[in-house]
Amino acid sequence: MATSTRLYGEWAETYDEDFVARSGYVVYRRVVDALLQHREQINGPVFDIGCGTGIVGAVLRDNGVEIVDGIDISQPMLGEAKKKQTVRGDAVFRHLVAADLTQRVDIPDNRYAGLISAGTFTHGHLGPEPLDEIWRVANIGAWCAIGVRTTHYLAAGFGEKLAVDVREGTISEPNLIEVHMYSPGVGDEEHADDKVFIVVCQVLR
Ligand SMILES: C[S@@+](CC[C@H](N)C(=O)[O-])C[C@H]1O[C@@H](n2cnc3c(N)ncnc32)[C@H](O)[C@@H]1O
Incomplete structure (x- = not known):
């Protein structure tokens, strides 16, 4: 089992309180804003x-998106996602898929009108390699807002990969929106300046 999978297995139950609330983690709201x-x-x-x-x-549903599916490698994290409810008391997710995004996933082509991600394209998690698989499951014309930690974007070659995808006509020229990962003054000073590029583009084929 990869280290991050073990980490999330142990962390799942307290992730929202211990990490999200205490650190001022806010980028998940920013990716929703970008998609919407x-x-x-x-x-x-x-x-x-x-x-x-x-x-x-949860934020997508509470902002009027009616159908949201999720994918993650960690069963305990998915277990928490399954319990999530909208403000109206409905389940947030229609389907939750347990899968490793570095492999081909068992989802038909052209299924989604939108793709979104926060906190997953970062050091020790996913590099640019799964993007082909991610584009594959999107409809033609689907909008994407994918957060990538800025230092990881540069180190792992996201720019180069996206340039190839634009050249080949798979996606539109991405707009990179740079945002802070954490709300200022809430969490750990060491991470106060951590930033994320939100890659906003359309899948074209
Ligand atoms: C920092 S959490 C972010 C979760 C959520 N999007 C958020 O913003 O709170 C990163 C997530 O990526 C998942 N992950 C890491 N590697 C993965 C992989 N190869 N395939 C699928 N999910 C993966 C982890 O299990 C974890 O739930």
Whole structure:
């Protein structure tokens, strides 16, 4: 079992209180804001990549997105996501898929009208390699808002990978929105300046 899978297995039950609330982790809200800029064009289910305990999905649902599915490698994190409810008391997620995004996943092509991710494209987690598989499950015209830790974006070659995908006509030229990972003044000073690029683009084929 990979270290991060073990970590999330132990952390799942307390992740929302111990990490999200105490650290001022806010980037999950920023990726939702970025995706919902294109809300008029998102007519169908949204896929939450590395959904964890489901905090991205919960904000999407509470902002009017009707169908959200999630995928994650950690069963305990998915267990928490399964319990998540909207403010109206409905389950946040329609389907939750347990799978490793570095492998082919058992999901048909062209399934999603939106792709979203927070906290998953970062050091020790996912590099750019799973992007092909992620584009595959999106509809033509699907909008994406994928958060990538800035230092990881540069070190792992996200720019190069996205440039190839643009050149090949798979995605539109991405807009990179740089945001803070944490709310200022809430968490640990050491991470106060951690930043994320939100990659916003459309899947074209
Ligand atoms: C920091 S958490 C982010 C969870 C959630 N999106 C959030 O913003 O709170 C990263 C998530 O990525 C998942 N993950 C890491 N590697 C993965 C992989 N290879 N396939 C699927 N999920 C993975 C972890 O299990 C974990 O739930």
